[in-house]
Amino acid sequence: MADNTMSFLFTIIISFGFCVLYASAELQRFALSSKHDGSLSFLVLGDWGRRGAYNQSQVAFQMGKVGEKLDIDFVVSTGDNFYDNGLTSDHDNAFEESFTKIYTAKSLQKQWYSVLGNHDYRGDAEAQLSPVLREIDSRWLCLRSFIVDSELVEIFFVDTTPFVHDYFIQPQEHKYDWRGIGSQKPYITNLLKDVELALRESTARWKIVVGHHAIRSVGHHGDTQELINQLLPILQANNIDFYMNGHDHCLEHISDTESPIQFLTSGAGSKAWRGDTKQMNRRDLNFFYDGQGFMSVKLTQTDASIEFYDVFGNVLHRLTSSKQLHSSM
Ligand SMILES: [Zn+2]
Numbered sequence: 001m002a003d004n005t006m007s008f009l010f011t012i013i014i015s016f017g018f019c020v021l022y023a024s025a026e027l028q029r030f031a032l033s034s035k036h037d038g039s040l041s042f043l044v045l046g047d048w049g050r051r052g053a054y055n056q057s058q059v060a061f062q063m064g065k066v067g068e069k070l071d072i073d074f075v076v077s078t079g080d081n082f083y084d085n086g087l088t089s090d091h092d093n094a095f096e097e098s099f100t101k102i103y104t105a106k107s108l109q110k111q112w113y114s115v116l117g118n119h120d121y122r123g124d125a126e127a128q129l130s131p132v133l134r135e136i137d138s139r140w141l142c143l144r145s146f147i148v149d150s151e152l153v154e155i156f157f158v159d160t161t162p163f164v165h166d167y168f169i170q171p172q173e174h175k176y177d178w179r180g181i182g183s184q185k186p187y188i189t190n191l192l193k194d195v196e197l198a199l200r201e202s203t204a205r206w207k208i209v210v211g212h213h214a215i216r217s218v219g220h221h222g223d224t225q226e227l228i229n230q231l232l233p234i235l236q237a238n239n240i241d242f243y244m245n246g247h248d249h250c251l252e253h254i255s256d257t258e259s260p261i262q263f264l265t266s267g268a269g270s271k272a273w274r275g276d277t278k279q280m281n282r283r284d285l286n287f288f289y290d291g292q293g294f295m296s297v298k299l300t301q302t303d304a305s306i307e308f309y310d311v312f313g314n315v316l317h318r319l320t321s322s323k324q325l326h327s328s329m
Helices: 002-024 056-070 094-100 125-129 131-136 184-201 225-230 232-237
Strands: 028-031 040-045 074-077 111-114 140-142 146-149 153-158 206-211 242-245 251-255 262-266 285-289 293-299 303-310 315-322
Touching: 040 056, 040 262, 056 293, 094 131, 125 131, 131 140, 153 184, 184 206, 184 232, 225 232, 251 293, 251 315, 262 293, 285 303, 285 315
Parallel strands: 028 146, 040 074, 074 111, 111 140, 153 206, 206 242, 242 262
Antiparallel strands: 040 293, 146 153, 251 262, 251 285, 293 303, 303 315
């Protein structure tokens, strides 16, 4: 009897401990407030930090102009924030030289929400997550995975670098900073669980997922098979509208063939690779541009409007998506 009671208590303690552990892994949330008219707009930029070189400054200049026109609320960075190998520490002056001193336009003095790319993991990955950077420039907010939300939109930022097997088994000459990740498999399993739960519970009008690696791309790296296998089914099952990424240094728009999801690459913040493409004839490809640029997003209760810009500020491609307001029964 006493043994049974003990084992019962033990089970409760273990379960409780497990719940606490699981709850603590829940994705951190940041609240967004919409404009007075209920809309939100933002810019999306990826693969940028080169101390202004390779047209980074020109892209920044055009972002400032478009940001002002759209009265943007924030900026999303899809990762590979600092080249070639992330930051060396939270006192690396590349942070100011590639970020603070480049994105100087008034319209860009808003919150920046950033994920880490594979190049960021080649330096001190934790430096980019450090509150020290926020003291240097309060716009900066970079975490591995997190959620930004309002009633209008929920944006799920997912740490995609640890999904890619080659970075673990064939890192070649590169060293990745896996502190804070531990083993690949449990990290991914827990992350997918958290993302799935958060997506399932979301009641936002628009659901957007942001990661560094493309799910679908015709650029240099192409599709990311690990994300197709593990992340995409969760996104398809939970009616997300857009998946936004960087990694390939281009701008592109590809439609999912099995769901309404639109794949949008904005990884053209500085160096681009002209003509470095594959599978250009695929049917799901709507738009591809192999020069520098960025993307803008405007959301209302009923409409999403997304535009891709080149380094001269020309609109290269536009997509719109509409949703009916719920009719009263
Ligand atoms: Zn990358």
